[in-house]
Amino acid sequence: MKNIIPASEKIPRTVYIVLLSLAGALIVLIFIGTVVGLARSKDSEPLIKIGGSSRTNQTGSQADDIRIFSGLGQLRIPLANSSTLLLTIAFPYSAGDITFTEELAAKIGDFRAIAISYFSALPAESITQIDEETAKQEILRRYNNNLRLGRIRTIYFSDMMVIDSY
Secondary structure (H helix, E strand, O other): OOOOOOOOOOHHHHHHHHHHHHHHHHHHHHHHHHHHHOOOOOOOOOOOOOOOOOOOOOOOOOOOOOEEEEOEEEEEEEOOOOOOEEEEEEEEEEOOOOHHHHHHHHHHHHHHHHHHHHHHHOOOHOOOOHHHHHHHHHHHHHHHHHHHOOOOOOEEEEEEEEEEEO
């Protein structure tokens, strides 16, 4: 038995030719892209860059977008001699390292607790003569012990002020 398809349900010949031509053009483009990709050297620049502008240095690698992490805000730390230490801690990080940036954001509470526990544990006699470099190195060590996906290289203290209580 023969199925007869009415003329209104048939695909017009021109649409069929256009679709077949597009499929053929896609096959040719994929073939050419494969040949070009296999023929290029491994360290060559991309032919087409899609997305935002990326800065590159002289060696062709992407330059780091260094930013300052100051998400801890100003810390108010109660000290052993009933004084209060006002302190802001900041450090540089690479904004291009998305996973490390996310880890830093997730660890803000831990970083605040580390700084508060360090300074509040100082003896009352040493509070007026806090050795800033020793404190920076110890807090840096504790921060890096808490991190898994990257390392902080240096930290900065600003607004470091001891307020005596009377």
